[in-house]
Amino acid sequence: MRTTKQQELPEAVPSLEAKPSRRRHILDLDDFTRDEIEFVFETADAMKEVLEREIKKVPTLRGKTLVTLFYEPSTRTRVSFEQAAKNLSADVINLSASGSSVEKGESLIDTARTLQALGADIIVMRHYHAGAPYLIAQHVAVSVINGGDGCHAHPTQGLLDLYTIREHLGTIDGAKVVIIGDILHSRVARSNIWGLTRMGAEVILCAPPTLVPVGLGAPAFPVVTVEPSLDRALKGADVIMPLRLQKERQKGGLLPTLREYIQFYQLDSRRLSLAKPDALVLHPGPMNEGIEITPEVAHGAQSVIEEQVTKGVAVRMALLYLLVGGAE
Amino acid sequence: MPQKVILAEEDIRRALTRIAHEIVERNHGCDGLVFIGMRTRGVPLARRIAEAIREFEGVEIPVGALDIGLYRDDISSMAWHPPIRPTIIPIDIRGKSVILVDDVLFTGRSTRAAMDAIIDFGRPLSIQLAVLVDRGHRELPIRADYVGKNMPTAMDEDVAVRLKETDGRDEVAIIRSD
Structure with a gap:
């Protein structure tokens, strides 16, 4: 007789009494409810299990086609969506602006x-102009996912950041999250602010005043704290998110010198020690190591930056599942 | 909505105990058996059958949980997507006899989805199906190997299986839509 050790099964208690209604597009996190974000998390948990299988493929989106339309360079977002779609058995077509009819002058809507x-x-869709995905969402019947529009929003990155935080802290509610650096040009920061505040986190923005957008806060925007001193901002932080200094979007005049920015805003080991001992370090990537973050911190024990990339596939699989189908 | 209780707590217990004996008999013992419960209510049913076998055979049989949501054939036409929970297959199922456990066997479509899902994890020796209730109206060539109760129903009736683990009490009822 053989006895096998029983693996502990989680209780099969159906949660989520409220059924979030079907969503057509994912354009930003400002219109996501707390329930809906929780629903994405739970679905992503199931997708994570699929990613742990030997055969990482389920037939859910067989016969569906996903097109990535990128007017700006991208590594992780595009590949992550392609991977997510393929794991769900969808077909994927990748289109970049260079080499397509866009170069011949075809309009966005066409x-x-x-x-x-x-x-x-x-x-x-990724586009260098804020609002571009909103425009095409009005003109086509297909679902549109914003893969980053100008300096406006990057909702799927926001959701994967939230998901990574939830995995480590158990809950986002009450977490103190410090976002550092080039907030002015960061669509990731904006989507994160919507998502984090909706889930009950306290958000602190830390940047030189020239890199903080004007008009933050109520009524148009969730309430956040701006703290220009990094040492003060980091005190008691649960999550630290340095942003890439977007050199390609710096029109000049916003920073005296790069050296001064590094001196005041680089996340290094000393500053990291000011936060909670097990504080998480996230970065939406790509990193400028040696500018907004030191290599020791970027690849240190508290960094979950690579994990964000892996989690991104599970979160995007969840979003694709929730979008596809649906006789309205 | 009028409902009629078909199986009470004791009836469910007896049916599951009988199924447990049938499974051991048909498989000549417990070697190579794995239970996989279909979420949601197939999971507690699988645990109960495994527990019954542990009591009379002294053998602990692994129990897994399967969510068929990603394998459904009607996702594109659903108005909203049911929540999907992680699938847990506790051991390598290659060469094992998988006993699939579900609460109600109806059209057979869920069973079809479950078999596809299981085969994605490896090639089992066999897949057998145990259900608490078989209510008929199959749309696919599928039958159960172990049945708690055959319950003839009309298409517009609903079978409600309630279990202590998920619903606070044990009973099976037929609900008429009129």
């Missing part, structure tokens, strides 16, 4: 309509 006519079910 390009999107063409993709729809070619059978796209979901378009993931």
Whole structure:
């Protein structure tokens, strides 16, 4: 007779009495309810299990086509969406602005309509202008996911950041999150502020005044604290998120010198020790190591930066699952 | 909505005990058996059958949990997506006899989805199906190997299986829609 050790099964208690209604597009996190974000998390938990299988593929989106339409460079967002879609058995077409009819002068709306006519079910779009995904969402019947629009929003990055925080802290509610650096140009920061505050986190922005957008706070924006001193901001922090200094968007005049920025705003080991002992370090990538973050911190024990990338696939699988289908 | 209780707590217990004996008999013992409960109520049912076998055979059989949500054939037409929970397959199922456990066997579509999901984890020796209630109306060539109760129903009736673990009490009822 053979006895096998029983693995502990979580109780199968159905939670989430409220059924979030079907969503057509994912454009930003400002219209996500707390329940809906929780629903994404729970679905991502199940997707994470799929990623741990030997065969990381389920037939859920068989016959569906996802098109990535990128007008700006990207590594992780595009590959992550492609991976997520393929794990769900969808077909993926990658389109970048260079090499497509966009170079011949085709308009945004015409390009999107063409993709729809070619059978796209979901378009993931990155564009250098804020609002571009909103524009095409109004003109096509397919689902549109914002993969980053200008300095405005990057909702899927926001959700994967929230998911990573929840995995480590158990809950986002009450967490003290410090976002450091180039907030002015950061769509990641904006989407994170919406998501984090909706989930009950305290958000502190730390940046030189020239890199903090004007008009933050109520009524147009969630309430956040701005603290220009990094040492003070980090005290008691649960999560620290240095942002990439977007050199390509710096029009000049915002920073005296890079050296001064590093001196005041770089996350290094000494500053990290001012936060809670087990504080998490997140970074949306790509990193400028040696500028907003030192290599020791970026690859140190408290860094979950690589994990963010892995979690991103599970979160995006969850979002694709929630978008596809649906006779309205 | 009028409802009629078909199985009470004691009836459910007896049916599951009988199924437990049938499973051991049909498989000539417990070697190589794995229970996989289909979420939600198949999981506590699988645990109960495993517990019954542990009592009379002294063998602990691994119990897993399967969510078929990602394998459904009607995702595109659903108005909203049911929550999906992680699937837990506790051991390597290759070469094992998988006993799939569900509360109600109806069209057979969930069973089809579950078999596809299990086979994605490896090639089991066999897949057998145990259900608490078989209510008929199959749409696929699928039958159960172990049945707690055959319950003829009309298409517009609903079978409600309630279990202590998920619903606070044990009973099976037929709910008429009129």
